[in-house]
Amino acid sequence: MMKHMKSAYKRCLPALLIGLLAWAWPGLLLSRAAIDIDSPAAKKIPVAVADPAPRGGADTALGSQMAQVLTKDLDFTGYFQWVDPKGFPGRDDEKNPDFRGWGLTGAELLVRGAYQSSGAGLQADFYLYDVQQGKMLLGKQYSGSPRDYKKMAHRFADEILYLLTGETGVFQTRIAFVSTTSGKKEIYLSDFDGGDFQRLTHHNSISLSPRWSPKGNEIAYTSYKDGNPSLYLLQLPGLQSIRISHRPGLNISPSWFPGGESLALALSQPGGNSEIYQISRTGGVLQRLTQGAAIDVSPSWSPDGRQMAFVSNRAGSPQIYILNVSSRETRRITFQGNYNVNPSWSPKGDRIAYASMSGSQVDIYTVSPKNGEVQRLTFGGKNESPDFSPDGRMIVFSSSRQGRPALYVMNANGANPRRITFMNGEQTGPSWGPKRSEQ
Amino acid sequence: MKMKTGISWATMIIVLLGGLLLFGCSKKEIQTDGLVTKPGEGQLADEEAEKAKKRARIREQELTEQQLREKALAEEEARRKALTAAAGSFENEDVYFEFDQFVISESAKAVLNKKAQWLREHATAKALIEGHCDERGSTEYNLALGQKRADAALQYLVALGISPSRLSTISYGKERPADPGQNETAWAKNRRAHFVLK
Structure with a gap:
């Protein structure tokens, strides 16, 4: 983890101007960290986030803004219960928190901090305390420009999640999606929570199926901008669009191979039938992956790249199949319902999310690739295009439950669904980008 | 593409027909003009009668040609309409x-x-x-x-x-x-x- 953090720090330094002087508390995890935080029965952890205190003549508004970001991030996970810090009856000083006073608020965890700003500089210290045991669990110091206050708060929220779950949170990740805000389908980007959205393409055509590369520096997508649906790579940043597959017919439903050096893609044959190929990131065919007279489309690689889930109508209706790449054996994994599409393999490899249509309803399910055990995650409306967060703990999807399709996020067990886009038009086809530390 | 070709054919036919008509008329007028040069006193009445006859003949011819032209135009219009309709049903019927x-x-x-x-x-x-x-x-x-x-x-x-x-x-x-x-x-x-x- 620290190695990751350090390399990320080196690479991000010029762009972010955030210096990270970290001292870590290894080991000493909370006893509750052993509790399965994803269990539907798991109790939410009461947490109070106090406004970091300004030192010297620092801008007091910055403190409450950072506390807001931290509160929103922690709330977003669905693991925490917010405790109003105004209920704190005691008096705090920066060195010694009043644990008895905080205990009276019901909070089990306390986040606080202090910061000083001077012109172009901001230095913020954040702390996480176990209130009941009266000890500090985590302390981090960040320095950068006052503009970076959000990034500092997101980073500390990621650290809290890492301490509790063993994995960094998603608070520095982004989501690519399709939106019709301009009247045409274009590719957009937003923060993990739908905030700070921006339009990436201006093709004035039909642009579809964005898929974030594992390194996070490219988005593969299909567009009709040059006539037939072709595959493009959008470079981040810079937003140059490079066409890599413009074969006659379809060049659709890309899925990045782990590592990002190649992709699976559905290409149509001369007779119009779609088959899945593996192509290099410059567009050359490496190998053909599916055979037969049926439609094969929508590939999704397993995290180790040894298997690939995909949609085929070889049994008469679209169902999810798994290809063992080396043995070329294919097995069907969905047997409930007669229209199962949009497979998305989880980053841990243990589940495949998909959308299942029944009458006018479409709901998201997950299935175990090992034993075929199925779990239903959504109930009502049309819920489509699931994609896992990079830590595998959440799923982003599009839903029409409140009218026009918008993006929602839920925990990977279906709990805590919440809407994240409130833009004009329809938002569909989301792809959750990798952790920034991998970028 | 097909429709455009049809329309340009129609235009060409109209131009050709119109050209023929104009050419025919002007030729006859020239002849008439030639006949009326240096008319004598006694010849005048005869020539007037002859001219009237010719005018009538010309008018008759003009009427016929007008009818022909109208007929051709109608036919072309019908053909163009049929083509458009055919293209329409070709494109409109799914x-x-x-x-x-x-x-x-x-x-x-x-x-x-x-x-x-x-x-x-x-x-x-x-x-x-x-x-x-x-x-x-x-x-x-x-x-x-x-x-x-x-x-x-x-x-x-x-x-x-x-x-x-x-x-x-x-x-x-x-x-x-x-x-x-x-x-x-x-x-x-x-x-x-x-x-x-x-």
């Missing part, structure tokens, strides 16, 4: 499919037979076949299904003897519905192969 199917049904065959006939009658015409789907199901699967529909229509026409070099396909999946409604009536209209002349 081939429909069942949900999640790309099989050419009996009613689809009837529509495609007409398209094949039209293509035989308009040997230079080239067509793009668009495959479309209703809004249900995934974006990507519907793109694949739309391609199957377009190619099923293409293959049926090729089996009827239409050269594949005159036909091409594209799938729009569920991206361009003919009817934005969210009910079976709209969906049935959207599951289609649509023909566009290139």
Whole structure:
């Protein structure tokens, strides 16, 4: 983890101007960290986030803004219960928190901090305390420009999640999606929570199926901008669009191979039938992956790249199949319902999310690739295009439950669904980008 | 392309007919002018009578030519209308499919037979076949299904003897519905192969 953090720090330094002087508390995890935080029965952890205190003549508004970001991030996970810090009856000083006073608020965890700003500089210290045991669990110091206050708060929220779950949170990740805000389908980007959205393409055509590369520096997508649906790579940043597959017919439903050096893609044959190929990131065919007279489309690689889930109508209706790449054996994994599409393999490899249509309803399910055990995650409306967060703990999807399709996020067990886009038009086809530390 | 050629033919015929008419009339007027040079006193009445006769003859001829021209124009108009109508039905009449199917049904065959006939009658015409789907199901699967529909229509026409070099396909999946409604009536209209002349 620290190695990751350090390399990320080196690479991000010029762009972010955030210096990270970290001292870590290894080991000493909370006893509750052993509790399965994803269990539907798991109790939410009461947490109070106090406004970091300004030192010297620092801008007091910055403190409450950072506390807001931290509160929103922690709330977003669905693991925490917010405790109003105004209920704190005691008096705090920066060195010694009043644990008895905080205990009276019901909070089990306390986040606080202090910061000083001077012109172009901001230095913020954040702390996480176990209130009941009266000890500090985590302390981090960040320095950068006052503009970076959000990034500092997101980073500390990621650290809290890492301490509790063993994995960094998603608070520095982004989501690519399709939106019709301009009247045409274009590719957009937003923060993990739908905030700070921006339009990436201006093709004035039909642009579809964005898929974030594992390194996070490219988005593969299909567009009709040059006539037939072709595959493009959008470079981040810079937003140059490079066409890599413009074969006659379809060049659709890309899925990045782990590592990002190649992709699976559905290409149509001369007779119009779609088959899945593996192509290099410059567009050359490496190998053909599916055979037969049926439609094969929508590939999704397993995290180790040894298997690939995909949609085929070889049994008469679209169902999810798994290809063992080396043995070329294919097995069907969905047997409930007669229209199962949009497979998305989880980053841990243990589940495949998909959308299942029944009458006018479409709901998201997950299935175990090992034993075929199925779990239903959504109930009502049309819920489509699931994609896992990079830590595998959440799923982003599009839903029409409140009218026009918008993006929602839920925990990977279906709990805590919440809407994240409130833009004009329809938002569909989301792809959750990798952790920034991998970028 | 076909329509434009038809219109330009019509224009050419009109120009030619008009040219002939003008040429014919002016020739006769020149002759008449030649006859009236240096008229004598006694000849005058005769010449006047002769002129009146000629005028009548010219008028008669003009009327006939006018009628001919009108007739030709009407015929051309009818032909142009027929062509436009034929192109219209070629482009407006879609081939429909069942949900999640790309099989050419009996009613689809009837529509495609007409398209094949039209293509035989308009040997230079080239067509793009668009495959479309209703809004249900995934974006990507519907793109694949739309391609199957377009190619099923293409293959049926090729089996009827239409050269594949005159036909091409594209799938729009569920991206361009003919009817934005969210009910079976709209969906049935959207599951289609649509023909566009290139």
